[in-house]
Amino acid sequence: xxxxxxxxxxxxxxxxxxxxxxxxxxxxxxxxxxxxxxxxxxxxxxxxxxxxxxxxxxxxxxxxxxxxxxxxxxxxxxxxxxxxxxxxxxxxxxxxxxxxxxxxxxxxxxxxxxxxxxxxxxxxxxxxxxxxxxxxxxxxxxxxxxxxxxxxxxxxxxxxxxxxxxxxxxxxxxxxxxxxxxxxxxxxxxxxxxxxxxxxxxxxxxxxxxxxxxxxxxxxxxxxxxxxxxxxxxxxxxxxxxxxxxxxxxxxxxxxxxxxxxxxxxxxxxxxxxxxxxxxxxxxxxxxxxxxxxxxxxxxxxxxxxxxxxxxxxxxxxxxxxxxxxxxxxxxxxxxxxxxxxxxxxxxxxxxxxxxxxxxxxxxxxxxxxxxxxxxxxxxxxxxxxxxxxxxxxxxxxxxxxxxxxxxxxxxxxxxxxxxxxxxxxxxxxxxxxxxxxxxxxxxxxxxxxxxxxxxxxxxxxxxxxxxxxxxxxxxxxxxxxxxxxxxxxxxxxxxxxxxxxxxxxxxxxxxxxxxxxxxx
Amino acid sequence: xxxxxxxxxxxxxxxxxxxxxxxxxxxxxxxxxxxxxxxxxxxxxxxxxxxxxxxxxxxxxxxxxxxxxxxxxxxxxxxxxxxxxxxxxxxxxxxxxxxxxxxxxxxxxxxxxxxxxxxxxxxxxxxxxxxxxxxxxxxxxxxxxxxxxxxxxxxxxxxxxxxxxxxxxxxxxxxxxxxxxxxxxxxxxxxxxxxxxxxxxxxxxxxxxxxxxxxxxxxxxxxxxxxxxxxxxxxxxxxxxxxxxxxxxxxxxxxxxxxxxxxxxxxxxxxxxxxxxxxxxxxxxxxxxxxxxxxxxxxxxxxxxxxxxxxxxxxxxxxxxxxxxxxxxxxxxxxxxxxxxxxxxxxxxxxxxxxxxxxxxxxxxxxxxxxxxxxxxxx
Numbered sequence: 001x002x003x004x005x006x007x008x009x010x011x012x013x014x015x016x017x018x019x020x021x022x023x024x025x026x027x028x029x030x031x032x033x034x035x036x037x038x039x040x041x042x043x044x045x046x047x048x049x050x051x052x053x054x055x056x057x058x059x060x061x062x063x064x065x066x067x068x069x070x071x072x073x074x075x076x077x078x079x080x081x082x083x084x085x086x087x088x089x090x091x092x093x094x095x096x097x098x099x100x101x102x103x104x105x106x107x108x109x110x111x112x113x114x115x116x117x118x119x120x121x122x123x124x125x126x127x128x129x130x131x132x133x134x135x136x137x138x139x140x141x142x143x144x145x146x147x148x149x150x151x152x153x154x155x156x157x158x159x160x161x162x163x164x165x166x167x168x169x170x171x172x173x174x175x176x177x178x179x180x181x182x183x184x185x186x187x188x189x190x191x192x193x194x195x196x197x198x199x200x201x202x203x204x205x206x207x208x209x210x211x212x213x214x215x216x217x218x219x220x221x222x223x224x225x226x227x228x229x230x231x232x233x234x235x236x237x238x239x240x241x242x243x244x245x246x247x248x249x250x251x252x253x254x255x256x257x258x259x260x261x262x263x264x265x266x267x268x269x270x271x272x273x274x275x276x277x278x279x280x281x282x283x284x285x286x287x288x289x290x291x292x293x294x295x296x297x298x299x300x301x302x303x304x305x306x307x308x309x310x311x312x313x314x315x316x317x318x319x320x321x322x323x324x325x326x327x328x329x330x331x332x333x334x335x336x337x338x339x340x341x342x343x344x345x346x347x348x349x350x351x352x353x354x355x356x357x358x359x360x361x362x363x364x365x366x367x368x369x370x371x372x373x374x375x376x377x378x379x380x381x382x383x384x385x386x387x388x389x390x391x392x393x394x395x396x397x398x399x400x401x402x403x404x405x406x407x408x409x410x411x412x413x414x415x416x417x418x419x420x421x422x423x424x425x426x427x428x429x430x431x432x433x434x435x436x437x438x439x440x441x442x443x444x445x446x447x448x449x450x451x452x453x454x455x456x457x458x459x460x461x462x463x464x465x466x467x468x469x470x471x472x473x474x475x476x477x478x479x480x481x482x483x484x485x486x487x488x489x490x491x492x493x494x495x496x497x498x499x500x501x502x503x504x505x506x507x508x509x510x511x512x513x514x515x516x517x518x519x520x521x
Numbered sequence: 522x523x524x525x526x527x528x529x530x531x532x533x534x535x536x537x538x539x540x541x542x543x544x545x546x547x548x549x550x551x552x553x554x555x556x557x558x559x560x561x562x563x564x565x566x567x568x569x570x571x572x573x574x575x576x577x578x579x580x581x582x583x584x585x586x587x588x589x590x591x592x593x594x595x596x597x598x599x600x601x602x603x604x605x606x607x608x609x610x611x612x613x614x615x616x617x618x619x620x621x622x623x624x625x626x627x628x629x630x631x632x633x634x635x636x637x638x639x640x641x642x643x644x645x646x647x648x649x650x651x652x653x654x655x656x657x658x659x660x661x662x663x664x665x666x667x668x669x670x671x672x673x674x675x676x677x678x679x680x681x682x683x684x685x686x687x688x689x690x691x692x693x694x695x696x697x698x699x700x701x702x703x704x705x706x707x708x709x710x711x712x713x714x715x716x717x718x719x720x721x722x723x724x725x726x727x728x729x730x731x732x733x734x735x736x737x738x739x740x741x742x743x744x745x746x747x748x749x750x751x752x753x754x755x756x757x758x759x760x761x762x763x764x765x766x767x768x769x770x771x772x773x774x775x776x777x778x779x780x781x782x783x784x785x786x787x788x789x790x791x792x793x794x795x796x797x798x799x800x801x802x803x804x805x806x807x808x809x810x811x812x813x814x815x816x817x818x819x820x821x822x823x824x825x826x827x828x829x830x831x832x833x834x835x836x837x838x839x840x841x842x843x844x845x846x847x848x849x850x851x852x853x854x855x856x857x858x859x860x861x862x863x864x865x866x867x868x869x870x871x872x873x874x875x876x877x878x879x880x881x882x883x884x885x886x887x888x889x890x891x892x893x894x895x896x897x898x899x900x
Contacts, residue, residue, distance in 0.1 A: 335540045339612030339642075343671070346548060346613060351570040353543045360542060449540075455529070 023120050028058050028138035034121060035062060052081040058138040067131030069150035076112045077135065077146055085109060102142045114147025126204065159261045161428060166303040168264045176206050176280035182263045183210060197228055203235035206280040216273045217506030220470060224275050238282040249467050253436050255429045256469035258287040265299040273504040289470035293478060293489045295430035296320055301492045310491035316424050323421035323434050327364045328445035328453055330414045334360050336449030352408040361446035363407050367415040370397050372435065471505060547607035551670030553655020554594065554631045555620025561630060563597040564588045564656045566670050583667040586660045594634035611640035615670045617647045617692060618655040624728060624735035636696050643693040646674055649728040649735065651712030658711055661722050673711060673722060680724065685758010685776065686744050687724050688751060703852025706730045707747065729846045737844035746837025749798060749830065750849060755779040759805060762829045766821060770809030774826050776802040785855045787862055794851055794879040798830060804890040812896040819887050826885040834881055842875040
């Protein structure tokens with residue numbers, strides 16, 4: 001396939017490549033010919049020719065069926081031109097040969113809200129593929145793009161992957177314009193900027209760079225845009241493409257951006273000086289820069305009272321550590337460090353391990369791998385089959401394997417506990433990191449016991465501390481240490497005490513509350 | 522990076538202890554040391570875990586007791602694997618039982634093992650068997666616990682607070698006292714009590730050591746005296762007091778806290794040990810019906826308690842002087858507070874100790890009573 005793609009284009013594609021760079025011609029026939037070449041084999045393209053006005057003028061509209069609102073074209077474009085223009089009999093409105101016909105039509109005849117003049121065929125093609133209707137008039141070298149975009153999209157739904165009890169339930173959907181509107185509704189300020197770029201040679205995907213002027217560091221915004229502009233790829237189908245393409249460090253499992261489909265979470269991040277990227281066609285927005293500890297912070301923390309929120313957050317940190325190290329700690333303990341286990345516990349464990357044919361490490365590896373498989377299978381399976389897998393997983397793996405003496409019960413408990421703990425992290429990205437690194441710990445525990453776990457832990461910390469996300473150190477505010485910001489990492493800072501925003505390098509306005517409330521005790 | 526890799530490889534290949542899978546390990550809960558002729562006997566109580574669940578629920582024994590012989594303790598304990606197919610995890614032992622035989626002869630052959638072997642847990646509780654071999658002690662199926670080792674450990678720890686006769690002594694404390702001049706170790710003794718056809722373990726007295734062997738034995742009252750005189754934290758216990766004024770009856774007094782202070786005094790080159798005990802306790806119950814817990818009476822009850830404590834203490838001290846073993850640690854106290862005197866007395870402490878005069882100063886306060894009602898009176 002690659003060989004074919006690299007071959008020089010055929011004659012037809014050559015001519016269409018030339019055509020697309022041409023300006024809109026004054027002759028309608030010429031435009032029509034060119035468009036027919038460009039839109040050859042595009043069965044969903046519609047070209048409608050007609051004549052209008054007094055004296056008659058030839059014109060045509062071109063659009064892609066399915067992307068436009070036909071009712072709007074009929075009532076706001078065709079009706080004024082074909083019917084009302086003739087019925088009104090108003091001299092002033094009639095087309096004079098000497099007037100600039102395009103501006104006349106724009107100003108007096110068409111009742112569309114969104115109209116834009118076009119000069120080149122490239123622009124024409126871009127607009128019709130985006131769902132606009134292009135109106136060309138004979139004798140004019142300017143086309144008119146009418147904003148008639150309308151298509152069937154997914155309505156605003158509750159995000160399925162980021163479930164919360166408190167807080168807004170809205171989620172982003174696939175249409176970029178709806179998504180920006182959802183954000184704009186929350187940040188009713190002209191300081192909330194949405195810069196737009198088009199990426200992808202074929203997909204021509206709209207990418208929005210959202211930030212709040214005066215809060216987001218200008219250098220950061222500039223850097224994000226610069227990195228986006230460097231991208232030269234055929235298509236961008238999801239924000240995931242961008243996350244990989246613009247990352248500081250590419251060869252690592254530690255992702256340096258956060259995916260979210262919750263507009264409230266995005267707004268919270270924007271208000272802390274972050275930049276958000278949204279891609280048309282993807283309900284996932286990308287928030288950057290992000291440091292690792294922030295993966296363990298749930299937006300819900302900020303909606304509930306700060307004391308329970310802080311306690312839940314600490315619980316999450318504990319669960320995170322356990323999810324990372326519990327299987328390896330268990331394997332290290334029962335293969336190397338028996339003296340650290342209380343005797344009664346060791347007796348219980350040993351009793352259950354009588355007759356288990358595998359060493360502890362193999363047992364842990366098999367169970368962990370099975371768990372990961374079940375999890376992956378659960379994701380892919382159709383809804384109707386899902387419960388069947390959980391039953392098979394729970395019964396066959398859990399019960400039958402223990403009964404058959406293939407695995408020991410404490411190991412099943414450890415793996416199940418680890419599984420539950422790994423779901424505690426509010427970020428899916430962090431969950432992925434935990435799942436992978438856990439195996440690394442398991443291997444080192446089997447090889448060297450606690451010594452191995454400690455070596456892996458040190459190497460892991462070294463690696464993490466060496467990373468950065470758009471210049472923000474990956475482990476900040478733990479390393480480099482920042483006491484002021486730590487107050488909102490391990491615990492949730494109460495709102496009446498968060499006078500300042502978490503500081504990003506280059507941030508202009510760090511004051512969140514100018515006059516912190518001083519009523520009450 | 523290369524250096525790091527070398528370092529990593531070194532840790533992989535040079536790391537010390539090997540891996541022992543639990544599948545081929547067995548858990549010794551107690552070990553006993555004894556001697557027979559010129560051989561050392563090592564007895565081990567192994568948790569028997571390979572039994573099916575149903576058999577465990579029934580009243581069958583859940584442990585195996587294995588005794589092996591060898592010229593040294595280490596050899597004997599390795600010989601274990603001549604007939605047991607699993608690696609023992611020695612670090613899990615809870616108690617160590619020294620045979621009375623061995624203790625009375627000479628403990629020198631086993632001391633090095635206790636002190637320096639890395640598999641000996643230094644917080645193992647250590648005791649001496651009484652009129653039985655360690656094998657007999659460890660073979661007893663206890664009442665409640667599945668394992669004798671854990672039962673003995675719990676008995677020692679719980680009686681310390683509930684009854685207050687025998688202090689639990691760890692291997693560490695035993696070794697330390699063996700190696701310190703001016704103090705000798707004592708160890709609780711465990712014997713067998715015949716109940717019907719079977720035997721049960723029972724704490725009975727304490728073994729008094731002198732240098733490398735056991736030289737005497739404390740009975741219950743002497744042990745109580747020792748328990749009160751120890752410098753360690755007091756955990757509590759009950760003691761009966763005979764009340765001989767008016768209606769004769771036995772009273773039970775619970776000691777809540779007790780502080781012992783031993784002060785050596787030197788007058789004209791003569792050593793006098795002053796033993797001060799400050800204790801307070803609870804009037805627990807009484808064997809008669811007259812109300813003794815009144816403002817007028819309890820002063821006299823306190824006096825009776827002081828008398829009883831003094832009796833226990835002097836019994837203990839007399840025993841110590843009789844067997845000439847300074848397990849009370851007087852030598853150490855003298856060395857600490859009167860270093861000048863100790864310089865001359867230290868070398869001949871064995872000759873001085875049996876005749877050191879002592880003075881008891883005991884104050885006992887009854888602070889409260891947990892009685893829920895007034896004295897019961899027959900009508």
